Amino acid sequence: MKKVVKKVLLLSILFTAVLLIFTGCKGNSDNKDQPGNENKEIETEVSNGIEHKEIETEVSKADVFKAYKAKIQEKRADIEAFSWQDGSSEFEPKEQRPIAFFDINGDGIEEMFYMAVDGSEYQAELNIYTYEDGEAKNIEYSSSYVDFSTGRVMTDDALTNTPAAGGMNFAVYMSKDGKTLNMYSSSVDEFLSTYVEEYSVSGKKLINGTFLADNRDMTGQYGDMYNFSYEDGEEVSGERMQGLLRANFADIGTVIICSNMTGEDGGDDNTIWGQFSEDDALMMTIDDALAYADIQIG
DSSP: OHHHHHHHHHHHHHHHHHHHHHHHHHHHHHHTTSTTOSOEEEEEEEETTEEEEEEEOSOOHHHHHHHHHHHHHHHHHHHHTOOTTSOOSSSOOOOOOOEEEEOSSSSSOOEEEEEEEOSSTTOEEEEEEEEETTEEEEOOOOEEEEETTTTEEEEESSOEEOOGGGOOEEEEEEETTSOEEEEEEEEESSEEEEEEEEEEEETTEEEEEEEEEEEEESSSSSTTTTOEEEETTEEOOHHHHHHHHHHHHHTEEEEEEEOSOOOTTOOOTTSGGGTOOGGGSOOBOHHHHHHHHHHHHO
16 A cells, blocks of 8 residues: 555656646746847838848837937037038038938847048048947947058058048948948049948947959059059959949948939949939938937937
């Protein structure tokens, strides 16, 4: 009789243990959907052919845009000083739109882009801010260019812009699949210099990828002496470079911010300016950016 009781008790204990283990596992599984847990995918939206997954985090839009608004107010004078790209003239005055917001990494937090002078009234830099640890933080990145006299690839701390030759043209855009951030710049005087740098986005970091550089003699007086094309630091033919540039321009998805002057090529279909208009860009005036921030703050 005692042996039967012991067997019954043993079976009861084993059944209870299995039940507790199963209940505990289910509880842990269900826990990921409980309020307060970070980084829950709550909605999928498709725009511009790109699938964006909205992520719910503990960070509120109000906090993000309070920080961005404070940064705009702090840097307003420097942003306003970037005035040579407004296209102002007695013939075609244009409104300065130096600020844009766009989520480049799909974490549900929009980054802030703006052009501003940096220690000199004759040079501006592209600043990219994100929200981290309760404040607006500058995303550091490097921008490449080629010393065409030596063929060496050089780097700057950021995409720069100067008023030389009427101002360098630039554009910042995402690829159609939303995975690559691109920075384009060009200047024309005696030479037309064109640069495109691609960046992959890892969390809140920009990682340099493909770099294209092209230099063309616009006067014709130097022959091929100053006609150079470089792909990732290696010299390539002008024909290959034109193909690479056209492929990059054809993959433009979202235009974030760009110069107001569309270059002297007239927007030919083979150029970047034939792919979009300034009105397609997300950029806005300083006052509109502050108003947008107020709406997000609520």
